Amino acid sequence: MSFRVSAMSVLPPVRRDRIIAHLPQYFRKEAALHTEDDFHNKVKTACQEQRTGTVGFKISKVIVVGDLAVGKTCLINRFCKDAFDKNYKATIGVDFEMERFEVLGVPFSLQLWDTAGQERFKCIASTYYRGAQVVIIVFDVNDITSLGHVRQWLEDALKENDPTSVQLFLVGTKKDLSSPAQYSRIEQDALKLAQEMKAEYWAVSSLTGENVQEFFFRVASLAFETNVLAELEKSGSRQIGDVIRINSTSSNLYTTSKKKQLSCCQ
Numbered sequence: 001m002s003f004r005v006s007a008m009s010v011l012p013p014v015r016r017d018r019i020i021a022h023l024p025q026y027f028r029k030e031a032a033l034h035t036e037d038d039f040h041n042k043v044k045t046a047c048q049e050q051r052t053g054t055v056g057f058k059i060s061k062v063i064v065v066g067d068l069a070v071g072k073t074c075l076i077n078r079f080c081k082d083a084f085d086k087n088y089k090a091t092i093g094v095d096f097e098m099e100r101f102e103v104l105g106v107p108f109s110l111q112l113w114d115t116a117g118q119e120r121f122k123c124i125a126s127t128y129y130r131g132a133q134v135v136i137i138v139f140d141v142n143d144i145t146s147l148g149h150v151r152q153w154l155e156d157a158l159k160e161n162d163p164t165s166v167q168l169f170l171v172g173t174k175k176d177l178s179s180p181a182q183y184s185r186i187e188q189d190a191l192k193l194a195q196e197m198k199a200e201y202w203a204v205s206s207l208t209g210e211n212v213q214e215f216f217f218r219v220a221s222l223a224f225e226t227n228v229l230a231e232l233e234k235s236g237s238r239q240i241g242d243v244i245r246i247n248s249t250s251s252n253l254y255t256t257s258k259k260k261q262l263s264c265c266q
């Protein structure tokens, strides 16, 4: 008797509120990773024709960094657990949550790494930065100092990753505590910084939930889109020749992979 266990049969179905059928829009046009109305046509076709290769089985790593108490843990908890705790409990080292989505009918998972902002835990936390596809840098819209530290967080996160392939987001939290006038002042600075860093800018409130789901849907969608495009490029260049290459020199398997291996301690 043959017995097959596939990932699909082991995992429970994706939650109905994690199904993404259209590209969620950016928050601010002037600081968006791209401003297209919908998913790339190539991506839509590939999903329809089920030509997404291994994308559906991969898990994309997302790291969330930023100063202590800016609201990183609350942001993740609002999205993953629909909960909010007004008491501050510092993250010690790191925590992570898995979130499963279905994008254009294809399963897609994000592994969200919540890191510690406190200086004394930073050293442990930074050992988990490596291999991130998405970096989310968080600041508090009521605290200009936390915005000032964003560049340092970026530098630390990119040390452990390939800067050319990371998708970057800059997120202002605690929007509920800010008056519209105060908010729009800090937004000017945040937008400028986001543009310089080539990051997509968002402002959210984990207390009210404002923009939280929209933000994570956008992250999942853009990460997914990038992965499908990369997969298509790979399969486009592979074709018949690759079978021959695999059979003849196995070392080619490694030389075709461009992934950079960075050392942890420098």
Ligand SMILES: Nc1nc2c(ncn2[C@@H]2O[C@H](COP(=O)(O)OP(=O)(O)OP(=O)(O)O)[C@@H](O)[C@H]2O)c(=O)[nH]1
Binding pocket: 066, 067, 068, 069, 070, 071, 072, 073, 074, 075, 085, 086, 087, 088, 089, 090, 091, 092, 115, 116, 117, 118, 173, 174, 175, 176, 177, 204, 205, 206, 207, 208
């Ligand atoms: N009003 C309001 N308070 C918030 C919001 N997000 C977080 N807070 C509060 O800010 C404090 C810090 O939140 P955390 O999410 O624990 O901060 P963190 O960035 O994870 O801090 P570390 O783990 O030390 O790096 C807590 O008291 C939260 O209740 C928000 O959107 N609105």
Ligand SMILES: [Mg+2]
Binding pocket: 072, 073, 074, 089, 090, 091, 114, 115, 116, 117
């Ligand atoms: Mg925390």
